[in-house]
Amino acid sequence: MRDYEIMTIHRPDLTEDEIEAKITELESYLSDSGVSVTKRELWGKRRFAYEIDHMSEGYYSVLSIHAEPGAVDSIDRRLSLADEVVRHKIVRPGE
């Protein structure tokens, strides 16, 4: 088991409640696949340093998780397929 951090950027045209729901959805998906979420941070709407797909801002969130290395691939895939996620990144903290 290792620690990871998942940072996601959600589309800015969603409402706060929708974002909240999407993240809860992601969390329940994580716990279903045997991953424990240790920390949840919602940064809220933030301006991008550069334009991404004609969007200039997005909702940032960071989830700290404790997972098997193999579980990360499926999380990564799920996030890349999600339309509401503009960008995501999974890193091992402290690297």
Place this chain on the structure above:
Amino acid sequence: MPRKNKRTPRAVRGGRRENYRRGKPKPCAVCAQGGALDWKDASFLRKFVSDRGKIRSRRVSGLCPRDQRRVATAVKNAREMALLPYVSIR
């Protein structure tokens, strides 16, 4: 006719330039705060990029070799997530 200043620069002559910055070297900015580095902290990483968004060189940033590498990857991670610019025209 006034004589022009044709003295060789200090760096060439040796002398004071050679022993400037004697004494204890300044601890690098990352080590000084306990060595923890977070790529999500864009405002902190701003210190290590130029106005244009380029990563400052080791000579300018004053970081130790390990932290220069870590800062560089942190800046690159932050750029991917649009926390820092790749280029910014100013």
